[in-house]
Amino acid sequence: MRRPNNVRGPASALTEFLKESGITHTTIARRARTRQVAQPEPVAGPSRQQAGDNEAGDGDVAENAENQEREYNSDNLDESDNEPKTKKRKLTKAAEAKLKAQAKAKAKKNKKKGDDEDYSDSEDEEEDAYTALSKMWKDQTKPPNGSLIECAKCGTEFSVTQYTRQAPDGPGWLCHPCLKASGVDPFKKPAAPRKRKPLTEKRNVTNFEKRRLPSLASTCIKVISQHIDDVEALGDIGSMNVDQIAKAIAKDRSLTAENATLFYDVQNTNLTLYDATNLMPPALCTLASLNPNLTSLRLDFCGRMNNAVLAAWNTSLPSLKRIELLGPFLVRAPAWQSFFASHPKLTGFLINQSPRFDLQCMESLVEHCTDLTELRLKEVGQLDEDFLPHIKKLAGQLTHLDLSAPGEPEALSCDALTDLVAAVGAGLRHLDLSGHVLLDDGFLFQGIKPHARCLEALVLSHTPELTDAGVAEFFDTWSAAAHPPNPPLVLLDMNRNHELAGKALEALLRHSGNALETLNINGWKAAPEDMLNILGKKARRLRRVDLGWCREVTDWTIKALVERCKSLEEVKVWGCQRITANCPRKRGVAVLGIETQNFV
Known part of the structure; x- marks a missing residue:
C-alpha cells in the first residue's frame, strides 16, 4: 500500500496561535452548546427580544468559530471529532475524500502501535485529500x-x-x-503497463579462455591500422602473421578499403578476409585487380557484393579455382551463370546465404565446372529436390558436400537424400545434411552405411527423427559392413538431436574415439554421467568439444578432458548446471559457458 501523504499547506499566524492554545472547533462547539443549555427560558416582554438577540449573537459566534476552525482543520487531519452533532450537514465529495484520508492515516498509525482492530477501506487505491479537489470531475x-x-x-x-x-x-x-x-485522442489505446524488473539476480557466466593473440601482436595491429600508409615499410611479415592479423581485425569489424591493402599482393594465390562488411563494390573490384593470381578466395560477410563485382571478377581473376562466400545476398542468377561460364576450371564452390541462387544457376554450375570437387549450398532458400539430379552428375568426383539448412526444412525427403548419397557417396570425405528434419535411422543404414565408405567428417545436426538405439547400431555395424571398412571420423557434429543419449555416445566412441578431433553433442540432455566422464579417456585427440545442455556434465568430466586430451583447445559447457566454481582449469584451454551463483 502506498504511504500516506504527509504534505501540509501553509498555516497562518492565527491558526498557529489557536493550535498552541488548545482551541479547536470541538471546544468552541461544546461551549456554545453549554451556553444554550444553561440559558433560562425567556419570558414575555421586552426582555425576551433582548435575550433572543443575545442567543442569536451566541449562535453567530459559535458558527463563526466553527467556520474558522474548518479552515484551521487542514493542520489537524489526524484529529477526529467524536462529539455528537446536533445537526448533520451534507458532505461534499472533497470532504468525503478528506475524511477517508483521515481514516486511513489513523488506521496506519494504530497498526504501528500494535492495535489489533481491523481498519478496512472499500477503495483499492489511496487518494490524497489535497488532490481530491482536482479530481472531483472524474467521479x-x-x-x-x-x-x-x-x-x-x-x-x-x-x-x-x-x-x-x-x-x-x-x-x-x-x-x-x-x-x-483539446489535444486528446479518444481512439488512442492505453499504454501497456511497465513490467517490473525481476528480483532474481542475473546469473554469473564465467569463461576460462586463453589469449588469442599476445599483447605485443595486438599493439602491432593497432599501429598498423593507424599508419596504414606506411605499412609497406614493414616488408614481408609472413602469411601466418597476415592471417592472424586478419582474424584480429575481424573481431571489431575494422577492415576498410584503406587498410585492406595490407593483405593484397600480386603474388598472392590464397586470400581470406574474415569480415568484408565495410568493403563496398568498388573496393571488392580493387581486390581482384591487386590480386590477379588468386586461386583460392574466401570472403566472410560480403553482403555488399553485387552483379558488378562478379562481372569484374570474370576477367580479373582468371586463375580462380576455389571460391568461398558468406552472405552474397545481392548477386542475381544471370551474374552467377556468367561467372561459371568464365571459370570452367573451378573445383570448389562454397556459398552460404544466397537467396537468389536458383535451379538455372545449378544447371550452369554443373554444365561449365565439370571438375567440381567441393560443393556447399548452405542456407540457400530455393534448394529443393529438383537440384539433386544435377548434383548426381558430379558422382565419383565430389569429396565435400554441404546442403545444410535449406529454406524449407522438409524440402528434401529422406528417400531423395538417400538416393543422392548412393550416387555421390563413394568419394565423399565431408558430408553435412543438417536441418533436414525428415532424415531418420533409415538414411543411416540405407544411404551412408553402404555407400559412404571414406567419410572423415559427418554433420547431422537438428535431425530430430534420429533415435539413440538407431545411431548406436549404425556406429557399431558401420565398420563391419563396409568393404573396406569406413575409417574413424575426425569430426562429428550431431547437436540438437535431443533423443540421442548414452548408447549412441558409447558406440561412436568405440568407432571413432581414437581419431576424433572435433565433437559436438550439444543438446544430448539424457547422456549419462559415466559415459561423459570417459570422453577424456576414449577420445584423447580431441581439440574442440561442445557439451552444452548435457545435464550430467560435472567437474569430473572437465577434469578428465583437460588432463587426458593433450591437444585440447576449447570446451563449451553452456547450460551445464552441475559445474561448480571448482571446475578444473588449464593454461591454453578455453572453457566457455560456466554458469554458477557461487562464482566470485
Whole structure:
C-alpha cells in the first residue's frame, strides 16, 4: 500500500496561535452548546427580544468559530471529532475524500502501535485529500452508450459512445470534435503497463579462455591500422602473421578499403578476409585487380557484393579455382551463370546465404565446372529436390558436400537424400545434411552405411527423427559392413538431436574415439554421467568439444578432458548446471559457458 501523504499547506499566524492554545472547533462547539443549555427560558416582554438577540449573537459566534476552525482543520487531519452533532450537514465529495484520508492515516498509525482492530477501506487505491479537489470531475457517472447529451463546450447534442470522454476543466462530456481540439485522442489505446524488473539476480557466466593473440601482436595491429600508409615499410611479415592479423581485425569489424591493402599482393594465390562488411563494390573490384593470381578466395560477410563485382571478377581473376562466400545476398542468377561460364576450371564452390541462387544457376554450375570437387549450398532458400539430379552428375568426383539448412526444412525427403548419397557417396570425405528434419535411422543404414565408405567428417545436426538405439547400431555395424571398412571420423557434429543419449555416445566412441578431433553433442540432455566422464579417456585427440545442455556434465568430466586430451583447445559447457566454481582449469584451454551463483 502506498504511504500516506504527509504534505501540509501553509498555516497562518492565527491558526498557529489557536493550535498552541488548545482551541479547536470541538471546544468552541461544546461551549456554545453549554451556553444554550444553561440559558433560562425567556419570558414575555421586552426582555425576551433582548435575550433572543443575545442567543442569536451566541449562535453567530459559535458558527463563526466553527467556520474558522474548518479552515484551521487542514493542520489537524489526524484529529477526529467524536462529539455528537446536533445537526448533520451534507458532505461534499472533497470532504468525503478528506475524511477517508483521515481514516486511513489513523488506521496506519494504530497498526504501528500494535492495535489489533481491523481498519478496512472499500477503495483499492489511496487518494490524497489535497488532490481530491482536482479530481472531483472524474467521479461523474458516464451516461449509457447511445444516450443523447449536450457537449459541455460547444453545446451540440451528440450520442454517447465508448470513446466519449469527460471535459478536463469542468463537469460534463465533450463531443469528438471538441475532444480532438483539446489535444486528446479518444481512439488512442492505453499504454501497456511497465513490467517490473525481476528480483532474481542475473546469473554469473564465467569463461576460462586463453589469449588469442599476445599483447605485443595486438599493439602491432593497432599501429598498423593507424599508419596504414606506411605499412609497406614493414616488408614481408609472413602469411601466418597476415592471417592472424586478419582474424584480429575481424573481431571489431575494422577492415576498410584503406587498410585492406595490407593483405593484397600480386603474388598472392590464397586470400581470406574474415569480415568484408565495410568493403563496398568498388573496393571488392580493387581486390581482384591487386590480386590477379588468386586461386583460392574466401570472403566472410560480403553482403555488399553485387552483379558488378562478379562481372569484374570474370576477367580479373582468371586463375580462380576455389571460391568461398558468406552472405552474397545481392548477386542475381544471370551474374552467377556468367561467372561459371568464365571459370570452367573451378573445383570448389562454397556459398552460404544466397537467396537468389536458383535451379538455372545449378544447371550452369554443373554444365561449365565439370571438375567440381567441393560443393556447399548452405542456407540457400530455393534448394529443393529438383537440384539433386544435377548434383548426381558430379558422382565419383565430389569429396565435400554441404546442403545444410535449406529454406524449407522438409524440402528434401529422406528417400531423395538417400538416393543422392548412393550416387555421390563413394568419394565423399565431408558430408553435412543438417536441418533436414525428415532424415531418420533409415538414411543411416540405407544411404551412408553402404555407400559412404571414406567419410572423415559427418554433420547431422537438428535431425530430430534420429533415435539413440538407431545411431548406436549404425556406429557399431558401420565398420563391419563396409568393404573396406569406413575409417574413424575426425569430426562429428550431431547437436540438437535431443533423443540421442548414452548408447549412441558409447558406440561412436568405440568407432571413432581414437581419431576424433572435433565433437559436438550439444543438446544430448539424457547422456549419462559415466559415459561423459570417459570422453577424456576414449577420445584423447580431441581439440574442440561442445557439451552444452548435457545435464550430467560435472567437474569430473572437465577434469578428465583437460588432463587426458593433450591437444585440447576449447570446451563449451553452456547450460551445464552441475559445474561448480571448482571446475578444473588449464593454461591454453578455453572453457566457455560456466554458469554458477557461487562464482566470485
